[in-house]
Every structure is written in structure tokens, then in C-alpha cells.
Amino acid sequence: MPSAFQQSVIDEFRANAGKVGGPFAGSDLLLLTTTGARTGQPHTTPLGHVRDGERLLVVGSNLGAPHHPDWYHNILARPAVQVELGTEKFDTIAVPAEGPRREELFARVVAESPGYADYRAATERVLPVVVLPLPAPRTPAPEVTSxxxxxxxxxxxxxxxxxxxxxxxxxxxxxxxxxxxxxxxxxxxxxxxxxxxxxxxxxxxxxxxxxxxxxxxxxxxxxxxxxxxxxxxxxxxxxxxxxxxxxxxxxxxxxxxxxxxxxxxxxxxxxxxxxxxxxxxxxxxxxxxxxxxxxxxx
Incomplete structure (x- = not known):
């Protein structure tokens, strides 16, 4: 279950086409719904993101805590996730970046959101960078009626x-x-x-x-x-x-x-x-x- 604060952000996000106020006013937020690695139940988390071409980048910063956030453990066990971005909702597969690619993408995130450098400095763990591919444009499929x-x-x-x-x-x-x-x-x-x-x-x-x-x-x-x-x-x-x-x-x-x-x-x-x-x-x-x-x- 999300905390009371997280739930208030989720509710505000959904009620205002992805816009929220307070400490997140003006931030680029998305809602990531994962499936619990142990429970099998859906969990929704508000996350900052950086758009990089046809993909979204999210970081498992956990505000600089010494352990990875729960949502990151969930995507390793069950990679299929749902993303809410503004008024759009889509399914995708969450893929953590590795090695030099992870370093390159983290630098891309920090260039746009410098606060992640502070989270990195606050912990000894490597902050995961997770790629969420955007759905490819496609010709609308025929309506399924049977x-x-x-x-x-x-x-x-x-x-x-x-x-x-x-x-x-x-x-x-x-x-x-x-x-x-x-x-x-x-x-x-x-x-x-x-x-x-x-x-x-x-x-x-x-x-x-x-x-x-x-x-x-x-x-x-x-x-x-x-x-x-x-x-x-x-x-x-x-x-x-x-x-x-x-x-x-x-x-x-x-x-x-x-x-x-x-x-x-x-x-x-x-x-x-x-x-x-x-x-x-x-x-x-x-x-x-x-x-x-x-x-x-x-």
C-alpha cells in the first residue's frame, strides 16, 4: 500500500491529467504500477522521470537510502508494468540499464535533474536507472469483437x-x-x-x-x-x-x-x-x- 502522502499524490495526478502541486509542482511525474514480487498484488508509485527519445528513464534513488526501493525489486521479478503519463496509460517492459550504458543514462538524468547527484552522493549503492520504452506508433488495430x-x-x-x-x-x-x-x-x-x-x-x-x-x-x-x-x-x-x-x-x-x-x-x-x-x-x-x-x- 502506498503511504498516505503517496496516495494523495496519486489521486492528485489522476484528477489533474498528471499535474500535481506542492513539492512536486512543475516536476515531470509518472505513475508506475508494478506487481509485487512476493504478493502478486499491484503497487502504484509516483516517480520523477526524464524523457530520452522514445523511452522514459526512472531512477531507483529511494531518496539516497541504503537499499533499493520496493518497486525496483518488483520489476526484477515481474518486468511487465503499467505507466500513467499525463492522461495516457500504457503497458511496457521495465529494463534496468547495465555497465557503461547505465552510466551514460544516469548522466543524462543528472543533466536534467541535478538532485539525483545528491542522492547518489548520499549512498554507497549504485542507483539503478530503469528504461521504460514508450509504445511505438502503430496503425490502429481493428476492433476486437469476438x-x-x-x-x-x-x-x-x-x-x-x-x-x-x-x-x-x-x-x-x-x-x-x-x-x-x-x-x-x-x-x-x-x-x-x-x-x-x-x-x-x-x-x-x-x-x-x-x-x-x-x-x-x-x-x-x-x-x-x-x-x-x-x-x-x-x-x-x-x-x-x-x-x-x-x-x-x-x-x-x-x-x-x-x-x-x-x-x-x-x-x-x-x-x-x-x-x-x-x-x-x-x-x-x-x-x-x-x-x-x-x-x-x-
């Missing part, structure tokens, strides 16, 4: 996130391979970025499959008992994919990704399994959902 459309929308997002994981992984490995000269390669600039996106993808996939197994499939079986074998196969595939996700999570415990060949092999195996699963589900399930309205009619 459960088939909603399922397709989710599948498109999952495929896109998995493709991004591949892209970022290859960029990371290319940077490591390009290192020349004596000594160890520089710290990976994409290690945490890959971890955060993989984690967000796996958590979204788990949520999606749990919803299907617990609600969607049982309801559909009642109407289509002759397709029990289809639902049984999909549930079996959910368990297989979950096992692959667990293997990836173990690899990601080392943000430096010390075993790139094994990581690539696991990621490729997961991609092939997941793509085949989504293809099969769309072939068998989408036609059955075309006439089911979305959002559900109460």
Missing part, C-alpha cells in the same frame, strides 16, 4: 515478444564476439534487457495458458465434447512448454548468459514448440470462437 479476435491479438503479441528476444539475443552475442584485445569482454549491455523481456514473455504465456486451462477450455468442452482430444493435446503442450520455460529461467539466472550456445538451443527449441502450439490452437480453436462476443456479455 473471442477469436482476442485470442489472435494475444498470439500476435506473444510471437512479437519472442521475435524481439531473438533479436536482442543475437545483438548481445554479436557485441561479445566483436570484443578484441586483452582482458575479459566488457560487461554485457543487453544481459538484463534479454532477461527482462524473456521473463515478461514467460509470465504472460503462463497467465495465458492458465486462463485457457482453467476457464476457456472447460467451457468449450461443454459445447464441443467431440473435441476432447484437441483440448487434451493443448493442455499437454502447455505442460511441455512450461518445462522449456523453466530451463530458460535457469539460464537467465546468469544475466551475462555465459553459455550462449546452450541458450540459443533452448530458445530455438522453445520457439519451435510454441509456434507449432499456436498454429495448432488457431487451426482448431479459432473457428469455434468466431461467434463468441468480446468483451463477454454480462
Amino acid at each position: 473471442l477469436a479476435g482476442k485470442l489472435t491479438e494475444v498470439h500476435v503479441w506473444l510471437r512479437g515478444q519472442l521475435a524481439q528476444v531473438h533479436t536482442e539475443t543475437e545483438a548481445h552475442f554479436a557485441a561479445r564476439a566483436a570484443h578484441q584485445g586483452a582482458g575479459a569482454p566488457p560487461p554485457p549491455g543487453l544481459g538484463l534487457q534479454i532477461r527482462q523481456r524473456c521473463l515478461a514473455f514467460c509470465q504472460a504465456l503462463e497467465f495465458h495458458h492458465t486462463g485457457e486451462d482453467g476457464h476457456v477450455f472447460p467451457a468449450m468442452e461443454g459445447y464441443h465434447p467431440h473435441l476432447r482430444h484437441v483440448f487434451d493435446r493443448l493442455r499437454d503442450e502447455h505442460r511441455s512448454i512450461a518445462a522449456v520455460q523453466s530451463a530458460l529461467a535457469e539460464l537467465l539466472a546468469d544475466a551475462a548468459i555465459a553459455e550462449p550456445d546452450r541458450f540459443r538451443a533452448e530458445l530455438t527449441r522453445m520457439t519451435e514448440q510454441l509456434t507449432a502450439h499456436l498454429d495448432y490452437e488457431e487451426t482448431e480453436i479459432l473457428p469455434l470462437l468466431a461467434d463468441v462476443p468480446w468483451p463477454p456479455v454480462s
Whole structure:
């Protein structure tokens, strides 16, 4: 729960299109809603931010306290967050910066908000700099009016996130391979970025499959008992994919990704399994959902 003071700032922010008075008058604020690492409950925190191109930068200063703020621990456990900026609200993936990139971005923050230099001087810990990518401009998607459309929308997002994981992984490995000269390669600039996106993808996939197994499939079986074998196969595939996700999570415990060949092999195996699963589900399930309205009619 936010403190009484934080809650008053949150309420004022939402009531005034992102503008607040008092000690934050004129400040660039956003509201960051994370999911509790231990509780699984949503937590909203007002934070100062600096806009840097198509991303927002927030700092885990905790006012110079010796420990990281709770919201930072939350994003390491559950990277998918919601941001409120003025009247806009969007979902994104929170990614802490690493190594030289973190130094560069912190300098960018201090140049615009010098008070963060005071917070840095007040503590021995390294203040995390977290990147919140802004949503990319896109052509408005067709309105989703059926459960088939909603399922397709989710599948498109999952495929896109998995493709991004591949892209970022290859960029990371290319940077490591390009290192020349004596000594160890520089710290990976994409290690945490890959971890955060993989984690967000796996958590979204788990949520999606749990919803299907617990609600969607049982309801559909009642109407289509002759397709029990289809639902049984999909549930079996959910368990297989979950096992692959667990293997990836173990690899990601080392943000430096010390075993790139094994990581690539696991990621490729997961991609092939997941793509085949989504293809099969769309072939068998989408036609059955075309006439089911979305959002559900109460």
C-alpha cells in the first residue's frame, strides 16, 4: 500500500491529467504500477522521470537510502508494468540499464535533474536507472469483437515478444564476439534487457495458458465434447512448454548468459514448440470462437 502522502499524490495526478502541486509542482511525474514480487498484488508509485527519445528513464534513488526501493525489486521479478503519463496509460517492459550504458543514462538524468547527484552522493549503492520504452506508433488495430479476435491479438503479441528476444539475443552475442584485445569482454549491455523481456514473455504465456486451462477450455468442452482430444493435446503442450520455460529461467539466472550456445538451443527449441502450439490452437480453436462476443456479455 502506498503511504498516505503517496496516495494523495496519486489521486492528485489522476484528477489533474498528471499535474500535481506542492513539492512536486512543475516536476515531470509518472505513475508506475508494478506487481509485487512476493504478493502478486499491484503497487502504484509516483516517480520523477526524464524523457530520452522514445523511452522514459526512472531512477531507483529511494531518496539516497541504503537499499533499493520496493518497486525496483518488483520489476526484477515481474518486468511487465503499467505507466500513467499525463492522461495516457500504457503497458511496457521495465529494463534496468547495465555497465557503461547505465552510466551514460544516469548522466543524462543528472543533466536534467541535478538532485539525483545528491542522492547518489548520499549512498554507497549504485542507483539503478530503469528504461521504460514508450509504445511505438502503430496503425490502429481493428476492433476486437469476438473471442477469436482476442485470442489472435494475444498470439500476435506473444510471437512479437519472442521475435524481439531473438533479436536482442543475437545483438548481445554479436557485441561479445566483436570484443578484441586483452582482458575479459566488457560487461554485457543487453544481459538484463534479454532477461527482462524473456521473463515478461514467460509470465504472460503462463497467465495465458492458465486462463485457457482453467476457464476457456472447460467451457468449450461443454459445447464441443467431440473435441476432447484437441483440448487434451493443448493442455499437454502447455505442460511441455512450461518445462522449456523453466530451463530458460535457469539460464537467465546468469544475466551475462555465459553459455550462449546452450541458450540459443533452448530458445530455438522453445520457439519451435510454441509456434507449432499456436498454429495448432488457431487451426482448431479459432473457428469455434468466431461467434463468441468480446468483451463477454454480462
